[in-house]
Amino acid sequence: MIEGIGLTKNFISENNRKKHTRAIEDVDIRIDKGETLALIGESGCGKSTLGRILLNLIPPSQGEVLFEGQNLAKMTPSELRAIRWKFQIVSQHPDSALNPRWTVADSILEPFRIHSKMTGGRDQKRELERLIDLVGLEPEQAARFPHQLSGGELQRAVIARAIALDPAFIVCDEPTSMLDVSIQASIIRLLQARQKEIKCGCLFITHDIQLAKIMGDRIAVMLDGQIVEEGAGILDHPAHPFTQKIVSPDPHETVPELVPVCNCSSRACSYLPSCPSRSPLCNSYPKMQEYGDRRVRCHLLS
Amino acid sequence: MTTIIDVNQLSVHFPLATSTVKAVDGVDLAVEERETLAIIGESGSGKSVLGTSILGLFPPTCTVSGSITYDGADLLSLSDKELQSVRGLKIAWVPQNPASALNPSMRVGEQIGEPLGRHTEWGRERIHLKVLDLLYKFRVLPPEERFSAYPHSFSGGMLQRALVAMGVSALPEVIIADEPTKGIDVINKGSISAVFRTVRDQGITLIIITHDLSFAHDLADRIVVMYNGRIIEIAESSRFFTRPLHPYSAGLLHSLPENGLIPIPGKTQDLDEHDTGCKFRFRCTDVTQRCCNEPPLIRHESGTLVRCWNYD
Numbered sequence: 001m002i003e004g005i006g007l008t009k010n011f012i013s014e015n016n017r018k019k020h021t022r023a024i025e026d027v028d029i030r031i032d033k034g035e036t037l038a039l040i041g042e043s044g045c046g047k048s049t050l051g052r053i054l055l056n057l058i059p060p061s062q063g064e065v066l067f068e069g070q071n072l073a074k075m076t077p078s079e080l081r082a083i084r085w086k087f088q089i090v091s092q093h094p095d096s097a098l099n100p101r102w103t104v105a106d107s108i109l110e111p112f113r114i115h116s117k118m119t120g121g122r123d124q125k126r127e128l129e130r131l132i133d134l135v136g137l138e139p140e141q142a143a144r145f146p147h148q149l150s151g152g153e154l155q156r157a158v159i160a161r162a163i164a165l166d167p168a169f170i171v172c173d174e175p176t177s178m179l180d181v182s183i184q185a186s187i188i189r190l191l192q193a194r195q196k197e198i199k200c201g202c203l204f205i206t207h208d209i210q211l212a213k214i215m216g217d218r219i220a221v222m223l224d225g226q227i228v229e230e231g232a233g234i235l236d237h238p239a240h241p242f243t244q245k246i247v248s249p250d251p252h253e254t255v256p257e258l259v260p261v262c263n264c265s266s267r268a269c270s271y272l273p274s275c276p277s278r279s280p281l282c283n284s285y286p287k288m289q290e291y292g293d294r295r296v297r298c299h300l301l302s
Numbered sequence: 303m304t305t306i307i308d309v310n311q312l313s314v315h316f317p318l319a320t321s322t323v324k325a326v327d328g329v330d331l332a333v334e335e336r337e338t339l340a341i342i343g344e345s346g347s348g349k350s351v352l353g354t355s356i357l358g359l360f361p362p363t364c365t366v367s368g369s370i371t372y373d374g375a376d377l378l379s380l381s382d383k384e385l386q387s388v389r390g391l392k393i394a395w396v397p398q399n400p401a402s403a404l405n406p407s408m409r410v411g412e413q414i415g416e417p418l419g420r421h422t423e424w425g426r427e428r429i430h431l432k433v434l435d436l437l438y439k440f441r442v443l444p445p446e447e448r449f450s451a452y453p454h455s456f457s458g459g460m461l462q463r464a465l466v467a468m469g470v471s472a473l474p475e476v477i478i479a480d481e482p483t484k485g486i487d488v489i490n491k492g493s494i495s496a497v498f499r500t501v502r503d504q505g506i507t508l509i510i511i512t513h514d515l516s517f518a519h520d521l522a523d524r525i526v527v528m529y530n531g532r533i534i535e536i537a538e539s540s541r542f543f544t545r546p547l548h549p550y551s552a553g554l555l556h557s558l559p560e561n562g563l564i565p566i567p568g569k570t571q572d573l574d575e576h577d578t579g580c581k582f583r584f585r586c587t588d589v590t591q592r593c594c595n596e597p598p599l600i601r602h603e604s605g606t607l608v609r610c611w612n613y614d
Contacts, residue, residue, distance in 0.1 A: 042489045043458060151345070152569075177485065180344040180513045185557035186565035207487035210559035249492045 001201050002054060002087075002169050004029040006063035009049055023049040024225040027063075028288065031169065036195070036202040038216025040209060040246070046225040047205045048092075051171040054203060055087050056080070067169075085115045088162035090191075092174040094154035098146040104157045105142040108132070111164040119165065131160040135190060152183035156190065163194050169201045177207070188215065209235060209246060221246070224270035231294025239291070240298050242271045269299070306476060306507055307333040307356060307393075312368035314351050314360065322575045325351040325364070327531035330599070333476070338498075338508040340518035340539070342554070343528035346570060349511045350398070352528070353478045356509070357395055358385045372476075391421040394469040396479035400461035404453040410464055411437070411449030417472040436467040440497050459490035466497050470506070477501060478509045483517045495520050515558060519543050527551050530570065530581040533599065537606040547608040549586045580610070588612060 007027040013019035024046040031037050041047045053060045056072045065072045067087070072080065091097045098107045105128055112119045112127060132142050135156040146154060155175060162170055172191065176184040188211065195202055204215045212219050213235055220230040221243045229240040238244045269275070269282045281299040288297045314326040326348045333339055341349045354360070356370055358377050370377040377388065389395070394417070397403040404413055414436060415429040424432070430449075437445035440463045442456075453461060462482055469477050482498070483491050491514075498521055502508055512518055518525060518539070525542040527535040527550065535548040546552045553566035568585035580586070583593040592611040599607045600614055 043487045181515060182344055182554055182557045182566045185559075185563045188559075188563055189565055207489065208559065209488060214559050214563055246489055249489070 001033045001068060002031050003066045004050075004054055004060075004063060005066070007050065007053055007060045007065070008062040009046075009053060009058070010061045022225055024053070026288075027225075027227055029054070029220070029227070031201045031203060033168070033201055034195075034199040035217050036204055036215055038204045038206060038212035038219045039222060040206060040212050040219065041222030042207065045222045047222055048173050050222070051089070051173050051203055051205055054169075055089060055171055057089075085111060085118065085165040086168040088167045088170045090155070090158050090162050090170060090172045090175045092177055094151055094158050094178075095146065097158050098154065098161075100146050103143055103145055104137075104149065104154075105132075107146075108142065108157060108160045108164065111161060115165060127164070131164055134163070134194060135160040136186075151179050152187060155179065155187055159187075159190060159194065163198060163200075166198045167200055169203075170195070171203045171205070173205045174207070176211070184211075191215075226270060226297060227288070227295075228271070228297045229294060230296075234294055239294065239296050239301060240271075241275050241277055241300070245274075269297075303334040303337070305332045306335040306372065307331075308369075308371040309333075309352075309356070310369045310371065312352070312355060312370060313366070314348075314355055315365050316361070316363060317365065324531045324575060326355065329368075329531075329533055331526065331533065331536075333507060333509060334524075336505050336507055337523045338502050338510065338521050339524050339526060340510045340512060340522035341526045341528060342513055342515065342518055344513060344570065347528040348531040349528050350480055353480055353509065353511045354395075356476075356478060357389055357393060359395075387421075390417045390474070391472050392474055393476040393478065394472070394474040396465050396469040396477060396482060398480040398484060400458065400465045401453070403465060404461065406453055408452075409450050410442075410453055410456065414464060414468040414471055417468065421472045432471070433467075436471055437464070439500065440464070440467040440470075441493060442467065457490075459486050459493060462486060462494055463497050466494075466501065470501055470504075473504075474506065476507045476509065478511070480511045481513070482510065483512065483514045491517065515543075515554065527554070532581060532609065533607075534582070534609040535606065536599070537604075537608075541604060541606060545604075547602055547604075547606055547613060548582075548610050549588055549612075550582050553585075 005028055008025050009023045011021045011023055027050060039047050052058050054065055056065060059073065098104065108131055109124050109128055112122065112124055128142065132139060137153060137156050141149060141153060175191065176187050179187060206212050218230065218232050219234050220227045221234065221240065223242050229243045234243055235247055238247050267285060269286050272278055272282050275282065277300060279299065286297050286299045288295050289302060291301055309329055309331040312326055312329045313324065316323040316325060329352060341352065343349045356377065358380065360366060366378060404410065411433050415433045418424055418429045418432060434445045434449060437448055442448045442460055442464050456464065483494055486494060495517065498508060510518065510521065522539045525537050525539050526533055527548065529550050535551050542551065546555055555561055556564040557566060566585055571584060578596055579594045580596050583589050590611065597609050597611045599609050602608055602613045
């Protein structure tokens, strides 16, 4: 349904035009109808950038995004507007995702106002009742302003807005990382139930391995801008050394996180500095290859 | 074991126009010397207010009662000046949200050295060397470069480690850390645990305020669970994670993804301030007639203290 081919994104520094930061590099990604792909990685590895590119919120530097077979980059603005309602985002910070000067109900109903041509016949009051009931908010809460609700309640409102027009694809960008464990459980259950109902595809971005296991039909692990391993059972049987490390981290390790190497010339494997099983081969850049149920980017397996 | 901080019937109330919010309500807690204590609970349960109370940091509008005994003195009756010789020197605070806790226009190394400058007679050079040593120990690398960098160039995990370094710099007896793993990804959480383990191994008493249960499991000797301003369970960590007693504690553990991700039904309610029943009874699956009266902390045969009539 949605597919990204050879996606690369370079951010160019405002101050120094020569300074490039490669946020993601050569990423192939595909999400089918009704499927959830869980994307795991450290902060700063490019997970959110990838999500934003798939939604066409930022253009890729190279590569293309195909949505239901159409290349998003080649569409005219009016064509794009006509299909925009089909993809939505649930962001990490619910408190900054809603307009602070609108009531929560105004925000939830915004999709109906923007796409009024398509939804003109629908009764907004009834739609609001339906949506807040779906996400478990009280009508009285919908009449309030965002600062009067808790994080969990705001995230419910954001979800209500995202599912308002029955989208085909939702990017959930760490939707529960700022919430308590008990609230997290109810929000995840809510997302699962609504997703099943409207049968939409989902890119679930997280850094919680257990959550990824629960949410993802398939799982992709990202490291320094690249997907290094992707497949259904990769967290139970990891093949890439980085996946192995995040699945069973050494509790006594004191070495800090990786320092991303962001030069744009051809380079070695991104995991080389920390990899326990490196070989001279690893100085060259490994390609993504298929091995049965998964795709892995590592010289060890070839 | 000797008690280092003794909280006795502490209440912190916020009077509003029509009602009173009881952020902390009648809390008794004895913190043992050299132990690691984790205070867990959801947002709004009063755990951060309890933490800041120990440092004598109160918002201007609240009313406080009870006592907090440290080193033979009641911290609540000390003057501001007397408190200053405790804060940072004896009891240090590692604040929540490292991104906004540091001064954005001051070099990180200078901020880490600030407690030393205030509380010791050390000269600049000696403080500089000590800070470099701390940065190295807490893996803020390379130390020389990081010393003169500004906070915005640090990653979240690195800032958190720098903040812990700042908390430890004056060698306090107690460190209170508020949500040290919030917003830190799983992969970097390991390094935060490692930092706190180093602190603990120096014989410093640690109080960790968190809702990250795996982090608490990793570090703590004892777990304190708060709900609606009350302590509802105090248990040995190993026992808590295998056999929690209070229905709320069990619910918290069940809502972890690895334990089935089962939400606790209902939500925290703004209770009537005169309500005298168990605060959890509206969400509890095991309610009886007795729950209309609030239970005291009951000592279970395992040594766990629990506020629930089921264990009477």
